[in-house]
Amino acid sequence: MPGLHRVRFKVNGREYELEVPGHERLLDTLRYRLGFVGVKEGCGRGECGSCIVLVNGEPRNSCLTLTARLNNAEVTTIEGIAPPGKLHAIQVAFIETGGVQCGFCTPGFIMMAKALLDRNPDPSDEEIREWFTSNICRCGSYNHYVEAVKKAVEYLRKGIVFFDEREVREKLHLKPLG
Numbered sequence: 268m269p270g271l272h273r274v275r276f277k278v279n280g281r282e283y284e285l286e287v288p289g290h291e292r293l294l295d296t297l298r299y300r301l302g303f304v305g306v307k308e309g310c311g312r313g314e315c316g317s318c319i320v321l322v323n324g325e326p327r328n329s330c331l332t333l334t335a336r337l338n339n340a341e342v343t344t345i346e347g348i349a350p351p352g353k354l355h356a357i358q359v360a361f362i363e364t365g366g367v368q369c370g371f372c373t374p375g376f377i378m379m380a381k382a383l384l385d386r387n388p389d390p391s392d393e394e395i396r397e398w399f400t401s402n403i404c405r406c407g408s409y410n411h412y413v414e415a416v417k418k419a420v421e422y423l424r425k426g427i428v429f430f431d432e433r434e435v436r437e438k439l440h441l442k443p444l445g
């Protein structure tokens with residue numbers, strides 16, 4: 268169809284081939300075409316970080332990224348950082364340190380934390396704070412999130428990458444899965 272661009276890319280390891288308008292944002296493709304609703308829209312203009320996903324391992328604001336330019340790219344969203352039924356150590360650390368309040372900003376922070384720890388497995392407090400400067404949390408959980416990254420470092424150092432989601436829910440008295 269004229270005006271549409273064919274793009275083939277992977278999201279969370281699965282290949283997709285789509286025809287999209289040139290102006291379509293990756294945020295909309297992920298949320299509304301493909302159903303990855305863990306990707307959040309806050310500001311819609313690159314200022315809050317709630318829409319951050321990884322593109323070829325690099326954190327990107329999906330509200331500023333055009334899907335048509337992503338041919339052959341590998342995209343990872345919060346839904347793809349752990350296999351089904353598991354939670355990544357970073358997710359568990361974020362829950363355990365109690366920073367998550369409304370949770371709207373949390374996927375963006377977790378994707379940033381993943382990108383940081385993939386590069387630097389033992390960041391200092393200062394490096395974590397510096398890394399998070401592109402993310403905004405309206406609930407003010409910044410200190411908790413720094414603690415969460417340090418806790419994730421401990422898990423990963425012990426070789427614990429994934430947790431069983433059901434066990435985490437039971438341990439933390441969270442609502443059971445539907």
Ligand code: FES
Nearest residue numbers: 309310311316330
């Ligand atoms: S929604 Fe993309 S940075 Fe705010």
Ligand code: FES
Nearest residue numbers: 369372404405406
């Ligand atoms: S937990 Fe509410 S915006 Fe961060």
